[in-house]
Amino acid sequence: MMTLEFYNQNAESFFNDTIQVDMSELYRPFIQRVIPNGRILDAGCGSGRDAKAFLEKGFQVDAMDASVEMVKLATQHTGLPVKLQTLESVTDIEAYDGIWACASLLHLSEAVLPVVFTQFEAALKPKGVWYMSFKYGNGEREKNGRVFTDLNEERLQELLSHCPSLTLAEQWVTVDQRPDRDERWLNVVVTKG
Numbered sequence: 015m016m017t018l019e020f021y022n023q024n025a026e027s028f029f030n031d032t033i034q035v036d037m038s039e040l041y042r043p044f045i046q047r048v049i050p051n052g053r054i055l056d057a058g059c060g061s062g063r064d065a066k067a068f069l070e071k072g073f074q075v076d077a078m079d080a081s082v083e084m085v086k087l088a089t090q091h092t093g094l095p096v097k098l099q100t101l102e103s104v105t106d107i108e109a110y111d112g113i114w115a116c117a118s119l120l121h122l123s124e125a126v127l128p129v130v131f132t133q134f135e136a137a138l139k140p141k142g143v144w145y146m147s148f149k150y151g152n153g154e155r156e157k158n159g160r161v162f163t164d165l166n167e168e169r170l171q172e173l174l175s176h177c178p179s180l181t182l183a184e185q186w187v188t189v190d191q192r193p194d195r196d197e198r199w200l201n202v203v204v205t206k207g
Contacts (some may be wrong), residue, residue, distance in 0.1 A: 040201060054114055058079055113145070114144075119146050135179060149164045149199060
């Protein structure tokens, strides 16, 4: 709950800090694999920045976030009916051509991640594409009122071993795009079937 409280209390500053970040380099490996006009789930959409970008590129977009305040801001920003929903409660079956989970799954505990991985695997259509990003590292930690599970390539492989229909298409490490940050991120694209 601590992480959720952080986003509810800091929604506006988080929105302002992230809304202008140029994500085009991260979109490219994802959207080049998603079928044109496909249905994308922005899982943990935060400000709605990415959901809006995918809408503008002609995709059908469903967006969700677990923070009441972020849902309000994302709904205003995107014009979408953003759902108040947790990542753990995604139970759709073969509903999405793409799942975008940018810096959202990293707030789940190590115990919950394998469960959500199998749920997201089920939610993807055959030939579906899933992008995810985690702060680079290994293990759980708490920082400034938020809980993080950091991943490296080995931990990612371990999680993917629970998902037999997923194939690692691409993984790469980037540095945070925000000017005051130097954190490294593990970016991952997997495909289904």
